[in-house]
Amino acid sequence: MWRNYFKIAWRNIVRSKGYAFINIGGLGIGIAASILIMVWVQFELSVDRFFEHSDRIYAVWRNSEYQGTTSSWDYTPAPYGPTLKEEYPEVEQTTRITEWDPQLLTVGANSFYEKSSFVDPGFFKIFSFEVLEGDPVAALEDVNSIILTETLAKKLFPDEDAMGKTVTVEKTMDFMVNAIIKDLPENTNFEYTFFLPFKKLEAMGWADQFWGNNSYRTFAMLQKETDLGSFNEKFSGFTDRHLEDSNISDFLFPMSDLHLYSKFENGKSVGGKIELIRLFGIVAIIVLLIACINFINLSTGQSENRAKEVGVRKVTGAGRGMLISQFLVESIMITLFAFGIALLVVSLSLPWFRDLIGKNLQPPLEQPYFWLLSSGYILVVGLLAGSYPAFLLSSFRPTIVFKTKLHTKKYWINPRQALVVLQFAIVAILISSVWIVRDQMSFVQNRDLGLDKENMIYHPVTEPMKKSILALRAELLAMKEVESVTYTFSPLTEIYSNTSSMEWHGKIEDNRENIARMGSDANLVETAGMKLIAGRDIDVYTFPSDSSAAIINEKALEIMGFEEPLGQVIKDGNLSFTVVGVAKDFIMESPFDEVLPIVVFGPIRQPNPNFIHIRINPENGLQSTMTNLETLFNKFNPDAPFEYSFVDQVHAHKFETHELTSKLMGLFTGLAIIISCLGLFGLAAFIAEQRRKEISVRKVLGASVLGLVRLISSEFTKLVLIAVVLGIPVAWYFIDSWLQSFAYRTSIDWKIFLWTSVLALLIAFLTVSSQAIKTALINPAKILKDE
Numbered sequence: 001m002w003r004n005y006f007k008i009a010w011r012n013i014v015r016s017k018g019y020a021f022i023n024i025g026g027l028g029i030g031i032a033a034s035i036l037i038m039v040w041v042q043f044e045l046s047v048d049r050f051f052e053h054s055d056r057i058y059a060v061w062r063n064s065e066y067q068g069t070t071s072s073w074d075y076t077p078a079p080y081g082p083t084l085k086e087e088y089p090e091v092e093q094t095t096r097i098t099e100w101d102p103q104l105l106t107v108g109a110n111s112f113y114e115k116s117s118f119v120d121p122g123f124f125k126i127f128s129f130e131v132l133e134g135d136p137v138a139a140l141e142d143v144n145s146i147i148l149t150e151t152l153a154k155k156l157f158p159d160e161d162a163m164g165k166t167v168t169v170e171k172t173m174d175f176m177v178n179a180i181i182k183d184l185p186e187n188t189n190f191e192y193t194f195f196l197p198f199k200k201l202e203a204m205g206w207a208d209q210f211w212g213n214n215s216y217r218t219f220a221m222l223q224k225e226t227d228l229g230s231f232n233e234k235f236s237g238f239t240d241r242h243l244e245d246s247n248i249s250d251f252l253f254p255m256s257d258l259h260l261y262s263k264f265e266n267g268k269s270v271g272g273k274i275e276l277i278r279l280f281g282i283v284a285i286i287v288l289l290i291a292c293i294n295f296i297n298l299s300t301g302q303s304e305n306r307a308k309e310v311g312v313r314k315v316t317g318a319g320r321g322m323l324i325s326q327f328l329v330e331s332i333m334i335t336l337f338a339f340g341i342a343l344l345v346v347s348l349s350l351p352w353f354r355d356l357i358g359k360n361l362q363p364p365l366e367q368p369y370f371w372l373l374s375s376g377y378i379l380v381v382g383l384l385a386g387s388y389p390a391f392l393l394s395s396f397r398p399t400i401v402f403k404t405k406l407h408t409k410k411y412w413i414n415p416r417q418a419l420v421v422l423q424f425a426i427v428a429i430l431i432s433s434v435w436i437v438r439d440q441m442s443f444v445q446n447r448d449l450g451l452d453k454e455n456m457i458y459h460p461v462t463e464p465m466k467k468s469i470l471a472l473r474a475e476l477l478a479m480k481e482v483e484s485v486t487y488t489f490s491p492l493t494e495i496y497s498n499t500s501s502m503e504w505h506g507k508i509e510d511n512r513e514n515i516a517r518m519g520s521d522a523n524l525v526e527t528a529g530m531k532l533i534a535g536r537d538i539d540v541y542t543f544p545s546d547s548s549a550a551i552i553n554e555k556a557l558e559i560m561g562f563e564e565p566l567g568q569v570i571k572d573g574n575l576s577f578t579v580v581g582v583a584k585d586f587i588m589e590s591p592f593d594e595v596l597p598i599v600v601f602g603p604i605r606q607p608n609p610n611f612i613h614i615r616i617n618p619e620n621g622l623q624s625t626m627t628n629l630e631t632l633f634n635k636f637n638p639d640a641p642f643e644y645s646f647v648d649q650v651h652a653h654k655f656e657t658h659e660l661t662s663k664l665m666g667l668f669t670g671l672a673i674i675i676s677c678l679g680l681f682g683l684a685a686f687i688a689e690q691r692r693k694e695i696s697v698r699k700v701l702g703a704s705v706l707g708l709v710r711l712i713s714s715e716f717t718k719l720v721l722i723a724v725v726l727g728i729p730v731a732w733y734f735i736d737s738w739l740q741s742f743a744y745r746t747s748i749d750w751k752i753f754l755w756t757s758v759l760a761l762l763i764a765f766l767t768v769s770s771q772a773i774k775t776a777l778i779n780p781a782k783i784l785k786d787e
Contacts, residue, residue, distance in 0.1 A: 022682040023295050023334050026675045028341030030291030031381065033671050035346050036353050037284035039364050041277050046187045047259040052128040053221055056092075058228070058252035060084070060218040062239065063267040064500070065247065066512040070267035074253075075214040078207040081120065083242065084220060090231055093122040093221040096198050101460055101610070104640050105194065106168040107156040113460075113643045114152060114193045116169075118201050126221045127190075133163050134179030140197045146175035147195040149183045169196070171640070172463045186360045189259055211243040212501065220252060228252060247512060276661060283668050286426055290672050291338075292384055293419045294679030295331070332382030339378050356667075357660060417719055420683070423676050424723035424760060429731040430669040432756040436735045436748060437662045443746035445655065450553075450586030451492065452529025453648040457629075458491050458613045465637050466608050472636045476614060479632070481625040483617050486527040487609035489519035493650040495589050495596065496610075502599070503571040504560050513559050516588075516598045517572070519606040524551070525583065527615045535566045535581030538602050547604040550577035554585045556597035570599060577601050590654060594743040613647075677767045680716060684768040687712070712772035713765055720764040724757045731756075 051057060061074045081094040102113040121140040124131075132150060139145040146167050153162035162177045169175060175196065184190055201207040207216075222231065232251045239248040253269070263272040346364065354361050364370040465472060469487065476485045490496035500512040524530070525537040533554070540546045550570055552560070562568050568579045577599075585595045603609070616625055630642040695712070732748065739745045 019298050019682055020334065022678050023298060024338045024341060026291045026294040026678045027335060027338030027381070028345065029671055029675055030288040031335075031339055031342035031377075032345035032349070033287045033668055034284040035342060035364060036349065037280050037668075039346075039350075039361050040353075040357055040359070041281055041284075043187060043359055043361055044259070044273065044277050048188050049256045050185070050187065051126075051255070053126065054256050056222050056224065056226075057126055057255035058220050058222065059255055059258050060220060061251055061253045061264075063249045063251070064512065065267075066500070071514065072264035072267055073214070074217055076216055076218045077209075077211045077213050078202075078216060079209050079211065079242075080216070081122075081218045081220075084218065084238065085122075087238075088231075088235065090223050090226045091220050092223050093125045095120040095122040095126055095219050096216045097123070097219065098198075098201070098216055102643070104170050104462055104643075105152075105156060106171060106639065107165070109639070110156055110158075111640045112152075112155060113641060115191050116194050116196060117190075117192045118196045118198045120198045122221075123195070123219075126219055129184060130182040132180045132182055134177075136179040136181060136195070139178035140195070141199070142176075142178065143197050143200045143203050144175055145178040145197060147179040147181060148177055149181055149193045151183050152193045153177070153180050167194075170463045173200075211239070211246075212499075219255065222252075228254070276657070279661075280664060280668075283430075283665070286430070287668055287672050287675065288381065290423050290426060290675050290679075292381065293423045294675060294682070295334070297416050297419050297679055298682050328383065328387070331387075332378065335378050335382035339374065356663060358656070416683075420680070420716070420719045421723045421726065423679065424720045424764065425727035425730070427669075427672055427676050427763075428724045428727035428756055428760050429734075430665070430672055431759060432728065432731040432752055433735055434662070434665045434669050435752045435756065436739070436746075437658070437665055439749070439752070440739065440742070440746050441655065441658055441662055444591050444658075444742075444744060447587070447591050447744065449591065449651075450530060450584050453492075453651050455616045455618045456492075456527065456529075456613060456647040457616065457644045458488075458611045458647065459633065459642070459644045461487065461609050461612055462637050462640060464640075465612075468636050469609070472612070472632075475632055476629075479628065481617050481620045481628055483615040484523045484527040485615075486524045486613050487521045487603070488524065488611050488613060489606045489609060490588075491611050491645070491650070492528055492588055492613060492647055493654075495598075498596075499572065501573070504562075504568060506561055511559075513597065515556060515559070516596045517601060517605075518588075518598065519601045519603055519609070520551075521603050521609065522546075524600060525581070527613050528586070529615075530586055531584040533582050533584055535579070537581060538600065540603060546580065547602040548575070548577050549580040549602040551581040551583055551600040552579055553583050553595075553598045555595045556599055557582055559597050572599075572601070572605070575601075575605055577604075591651075592658075592742050592744055673763060677763060680764060680767045681770070684712070684716060684772065687715070709769055709772040713768045716764055716768045717761055720760055721757075724760050728753045728756070 048054070059074055060076055060080070061072055062076070063070050063072050065071075076096075078096065081096045085091045085094045096119065098116075098118040100116065100118075103116045105112050105114050119140065121137045123140070124136040134147075136147050139147055146169070148156070148162060148167075156162060156167060157165060162180060165177050166174050167177060184192065198207070222228070236249045236251060238250045239246045249267075257269070259272075260274040260277070261269045261272050263270055263275075343365065350361065350363060461469075473485050473487070476482050495516045496518065498514045498516045500514050502515055520538055522539040522541050523537060525532055535551075538546045538549045538551060543549070552565065552570075557565055560568070560570075562579075565579050565582050570577045570579065583600075586598070587595060588598070589596065614629070616622075626642075626644075629644070633642050634640075698711075731753070736748060739748070
């Protein structure tokens with residue numbers, strides 16, 4: 001019996017090649033799109049969840065309340081981790097992690113900047129990375145040990161085993177390779193290529209014991225069977241016991257949720273990357289749903305052609321259950337063919353899709369679970385797409401279907417038309433969403449940052465460079481290619497430090513506003529392209545006392561409430577700084593957020609700078625400029641690569657997630673439009689075929705081709721217009737909700753929805769008109785010759 005079902009299904013597919021092509025093509029595109037999205041979603045869901053003890057690993061987070069608002073962060077002081085393990089028996093292991101800029105590694109003539117971290121021995125007890133040689137836990141007990149990843153070991157020692165060899169870090173410290181681990185997997189947020197003992201920081205005096213210096217991330221692994229809720233209640237006052245007037249509460253947050261739920265508002269996790277994953281999970285379902293709507297519409301559209309087949313089979317003894325099975329088998333067979341097309345599309349597009357999202361996704365065809373899920377996927381899609389047509393067609397009564405014309409049941413709302421409206425309402429929502437997302441991106445990208453990010457580079461200041469800071473600066477300023485130079489504590493694209501403990505005259509006692517801080521020696525305003533609204537720039541070379549000078553931005557001035565800011569004194573710990581200038585607000589971190597209060601201190605706080613910023617003269621050729629700069633840096637930083645970054649490029653990286661959202665939305669909206677047009681084309685062809693005699697009669701009676709095209713097209717354009725009218729309010733609601741998540745956001749322009757309407761109607765008209773014109777041009781004599 002089942003063999004017969006498949007044979008009949010195959011014959012029906014072959015007989016209706018055009019409709020089969022549209023069904024298989026539309027479903028294939030929909031399935032391929034959903035597979036690509038789900039492969040990406042599966043990758044994101046696996047990030048940092050593969051560790052052996054992932055159910056017991058937690059990140060330390062902390063809350064602080066100010067003026068009714070709770071802020072959250074995950075940085076801790078140096079003594080935090082060891083004290084946590086010491087005071088709580090529920091804590092099995094802890095580790096501290098530094099997040100620093102790349103450090104220079106040197107072995108002979110090989111020198112590379114690599115991403116590193118100082119960690120405790122507990123790191124490799126908590127996180128189960130694969131060990132290739134040595135014992136990383138034991139290695140971290142030795143202050144002179146280094147742990148390399150496999151690829152880095154081969155880079156540094158291409159022709160020999162790295163174990164037991166010496167590696168020089170920052171040209172000043174020698175470490176012995178005592179362990180080698182496999183490269184960290186793609187699905188982890190740790191990006192380190194080598195590890196150093198945290199004990200080395202302590203031995204050098206770089207890790208102070210002050211409980212107010214939050215410079216390190218801390219992770220903890222709890223004992224088995226420990227209840228997180230109970231532990232957090234017990235743990236919340238941990239900082240209060242070690243730091244007077246801290247106003248800080250502590251809690252552990254599951255490591256497995258950190259990648260997806262790291263967005264906190266008022267002390268609670270409210271989402272994060274999971275929002276993007278949910279969005280595109282919904283998009284995957286929507287694209288597949290649109291393809292299923294095509295199948296349903298085209299199948300029900302052919303109901304009159306299949307009615308006599310149903311009648312004959314019922315007369316010869318077929319029950320309704322057998323007919324339903326027959327039509328479902330046909331639906332599943334079409335889905336199976338579409339799945340084959342989808343696999344081909346996925347295989348061809350996966351490399352491009354990897355480049356688009358920037359992740360090395362594994363091919364789904366190589367994963368065993370994929371084939372198991374696929375069988376269920378095909379069955380579900382086949383049943384979803386085929387159930388309504390199967391039940392509709394199997395319900396026809398033989399006494400009716402053999403009449404000249406089949407009169408199907410009249411509905412208050414035609415199901416086929418309702419599905420077309422639903423389909424294009426979704427398309428209208430997607431089109432308008434893409435426009436708004438791109439508007440928001442453009443709005444933020446064009447935001448006034450308060451600094452000029454063009455023609456500016458920065459370079460880390462290495463230990464050899466620190467010995468010749470003045471000489472390097474002088475030679476740079478002597479170059480015609482260089483306009484200005486400044487040494488800084490952090491790059492102009494990132495805030496490294498903030499505090500709520502600054503003091504100034506008139507400060508309210510319970511003011512705990514966080515203020516960002518950075519440092520500069522001279523010419524920061526000129527180099528960064530900032531604008532002064534009062535006073536002058538810091539310049540320790542002209543005014544030696546400027547080592548304790550400060551520049552504040554407008555936001556900091558607003559918080560501090562100075563009527564006359566110049567000459568005011570700001571205290572930060574045991575240091576005092578005098579305000580010599582006020583700068584127009586400038587943005588160093590996320591351009592999507594509100595402006596932060598920033599204080600730029602003179603170099604007394606940070607005598608040894610971390611970065612040098614150089615403004616390049618744009619009138620000189622970039623290539624020759626960079627070549628000359630490299631020659632100069634090789635003089636002061638010998639045997640090390642010229643590791644510079646363009647400020648504008650680093651700034652552009654801050655848009656990556658939102659640019660990815662925009663690109664993916666555009667891609668899958670395009671696919672949804674293509675699938676919808678395929679369905680509309682097939683449905684228009686079927687309707688035009690049904691109305692050939694009517695059109696021929698109208699043509700004989702004098703109807704023009706244009707009038708006939710308008711007649712055929714009007715039915716579908718009306719449906720699309722209804723779809724747009726229904727879809728726009730929904731789009732407005734969800735887009736407005738999305739925009740509310742940004743502190744700096746554009747407004748919704750009503751003209752976007754106008755253009756969405758025009759575009760949707762144009763797409764529908766162009767799709768339908770090709771069939772309408774073809775039908776209107778048929779010679780009436782050929783159609784009416786038998787009448």
